[in-house]
Amino acid sequence: MLERKRLYPTLWFALSVVALGVTSVAMVVFNHSGMVARLTYAELLIVWAGLLLVYFIVERPFIGSLPKTVGSWTKRWLTTTNHKDIGLLYIVTSLFFAFVGGALAELMRTQLMVPDNKFLTPIAYNQAVTIHGLVMVLWFLSPLAFGFANYIVPLQIRAKDLAFPRLNALSYWLYLASGVAAALAFFLPGGNLNGGWTFYAPLSSSQFMPGPGPTLGLMGALMLIASVTISTVNFLVTIVWLRAPEITWAKLPMFSWFILITVIQMLLAFPALFGAMLMLAVDRIAGTLYFTSVSGGAALLWDNMFWFFGHPEVYIVLLPALGVLAEVVPVFSGSTLYGRRSVLIAVFALALPLGMLVWGHHMYMTTIPDVEKEVFEFGTDAISIPFIVTIFAVIRTLGGGRVRLSTPMLFALGAISVFILGGITGLFLAAPVLDAAYRGSYFVVAHFHYIMAGTTMFGLFSALYYWFPRMTGRMYDEALGKAHFALTFVALNITYFPMFIVGEMPRRIFTYNVESWGLPNFVATIGAYVLGLVQVLLVYNLVKSSVRGPRAPADPWGAGTPEWSAEEPTTVVLGVGSNPIHKSSPTTPTEGGRVAQVERYPPSLVVLEHVSIRPVTLSVGVLLSLLGLALLDYDRFGLPFVALGVATVVYALLGWVLDPSGEGEADRLVGAWPFDRISKIKLGVWAFLLSEIILFGGVLTADAYVRMSDPSVWPAPGTLHPISLGAISTFILLSSSPAAYMALSSIRRGSVRGMVGWLSVALALGAAFDSIEFYEWGQLFSKGLMPWTNNALSAYYFTVGLHATHVLIGLIIMGYLITRGLSGGITQRNHEAVEAFGIFWSFVDAVWVFIFAFFFLL
Amino acid sequence: MATLPPTVLNWQSVFNMYLVLGVSGAIFAYGLMFFYILNGRRKSSTGGMGVRGGGRGNLLTLIVVTGIVIAAFIAGVEGNSFMWNSPQNLPTLTITVHAYQWGWNFTYPNGYTSTDTLTVPANTTVILNVTSEDVFHDLGIPMFDVKADAIPGQWDALWFVATQTGIYPYAIRCYELCGVGHAYMTANLTVLTPSEFSFWYAHHGST
């Protein structure tokens, strides 16, 4: 029986959930295409979601055992930059997206249950399949893994927090906002993206997929990549830099190792996708021709760029889960990981270089040369070796001691079992001759669901149970956990095994008329219903146990890894940064962020938190701007959104740089070879530049590809772009680099005036450069030479525009540095920002040389 | 004429080899796993010492697996070259296919075109040269285990030899999402005896 006090809130909760569900189903079933109907549904959904949110804010069901906040609860969760809070936010949000993606999957399975079903329209199905795939991979699995990474990695390396806590908060809020963008896209004309999660060109161009809806979906994905890039850099710097002296590389726990390998791979893969999606978005909005021009080889260009990202992406999703296995299996078999060092070598080899070199196995049926196909086949076969080594090492680990079959271990073993099946079918797909039967079929769907919905999801569920006591201080219900495992495991196999059997059925078809495909599809749908339904056990267990579970001992599994011995504060005070609860610090911080004296609160249990509202504001601003941009493609109606969005972004950025940062000098000094001479910020900049190199490398490679596919439209040097003007602008830009260097050496000598002077020179030169570029654009426009005139101009405008934007960003940073310098914020001992800027600026200059050569000289 | 088409025979011989390797690998892996689990359940002490010799054991896995994988690769390469080189010892018919949203347009050497049915002679090497007029499609004929992407601006090719006459509804399907008509992007296949085909071809010839 519910107590009286809880009855009304529970009713409130139930009603808003039901309303949400009914509205969503109605929206899908009736599938109106008119703007008004779509917007009405959107409004309704927002109202229901708002009601639901009120429930969560008032009732706070999840946080029964989290540290108490002094001050406003809402404020805490909006402004927190603490890695544990952000981790929890990631976990809860990603589970919510799992629900979204799962609901879409249930809709699809319902449609496919029987032949010739009429439940979904083709366009609704295509949107569902696309967004399901994207959401499950990009908004559920990876963020869930990074939720754990946020919470656990700093504890495992005994760091106070991530290297850049405010940027970490920004990652989270951008992630949430990007999900909102992708969801909003359903309600705009044109509907959401509907060309599959692979966005094959030219289907994804505005000719075949018109409207602002798909553009917004694309923007959402771009925003997500921005979030991913920020957190990649953050984790890289954190793991390299912030390890406590006793956590040497040899002692670094496996989960942190796997996260490190994952982020390295992310750093290399995501910029390629960013480049490709940016080109696609600019194609859609500004009319460039990358993915529409047949003569530019549009379709194959997209294939190459997408899968250069896409294959590493499947490892990016998988590796954290394997890291969990490497952590959980030893603990529950009373053992240590079998051959730890050789496993690490194997995993490194599969991430880098092997993982980056096999994308072509997604292109076996295209027109790339047969030799290339066989090289890719060889690479793909080769990559199975480190996988098999790893998984056998995990299996051998089981032989070390007594095996305990608690829920985390069950999920880990489940992950291994389905990985064996999924991995072996992958070997079949690696052979072009066999792929002739499998490409584009349900065999592929079965294979990747065994890996992703099977191995990865099980691995992460294992983590969820394993670290639950660490995160909430309470134990989950073991019986429920075991039931959840058993049912999920069975249902998963009932859902996906039949898909191997209908291997000849094309994937992504919304209906079929073949009798013999009926039974396997029917069984799969029943499995999918059960699979969806039993997740209630998980949610119930988590919610119930976090409030009422028995108190957990400090290290319930006897794991002995560092995260279990870190202390947990019981109270959190929001102290430094924007919007602090206490304007002036109520405390005298001592080492490690601990607080010695707090007015009314018991001393040893309080942590002074750095907070910032800027990440939220900034993310909302970006969301609004992108929404506006997407709408522009449809109507002027987008302009106010863009204006409002940009204003918000500027406001947030100003606040960002002016707020006290609270990141002390103390955490600057840890680090080990080969990084001991590089500071935290500089390492961050270098990592970021690596992704920039890949972005520009990708764009220039694409330009070269377009050019080689149809050299005829490329004007001879000097005809289109005057070489002399180009040379002058190149000279101007290049001379700004020495100026930036002079600024650095001035401040090293202690001369703030010198620094400001030289920075002003560099600023003026950079501004002159951008002006010349835009002057040239004006000239071209006036001659009627537009981005859509031909491939050469399209590539020129895009590439130069991308570079000019980088210059512009450099100018803004210089403006900021000059202001900081004038107000005394930069001194001889504290001039890292200038140095970091110098690195960025040299990079921007160097890239220009390539662009200049490509468009003006060759 | 009950023999299987050569492309299918080729496919099956590679598949069977992979199946043997895959199933034995899986049995070994599952067996080892369950052995350790059952064994590990019986142990009493919680504090195990870990397993010794991990590095060497992993090296052994590496060596064994490399051997297996190389065998698989070689089998694959043989299968590929069969699939990529059409047989020269049979008469050949080359047909051009234009994929479009949402259907296939088959053009014969004599200029005859058809959109709903591909008619071919048995025991003849049929080569399909495939391209697309709009978006990415993929032409697949599951009964022959062959596929080719239809890519705008590119020409892809596949070949097959039909060994059994008959009418095969929906034998040809699109295997790449190409818009709302993707599910309906099918075509039928009719296989005639060579003499029937000559007759049919003459009657549907260039007009």
Ligand code: HEM
């Ligand atoms: C971790 C969980 C999951 C992941 C990562 C995942 C991932 C994906 C991806 C990437 C696609 C391809 C989308 C595309 O073709 O564009 C897909 C398709 C699909 N998924 Fe999932 N999925 C997950 C769970 C599920 C579940 C639980 C179900 C069923 C209840 C499901 C049913 C389907 C169906 C029916 C398709 C369409 C297949 C097709 O027509 O190609 N998925 N999924």
Ligand SMILES: [Cu+2]
């Ligand atoms: Cu791949």
Ligand SMILES: [Cu+2]
């Ligand atoms: Cu299609």
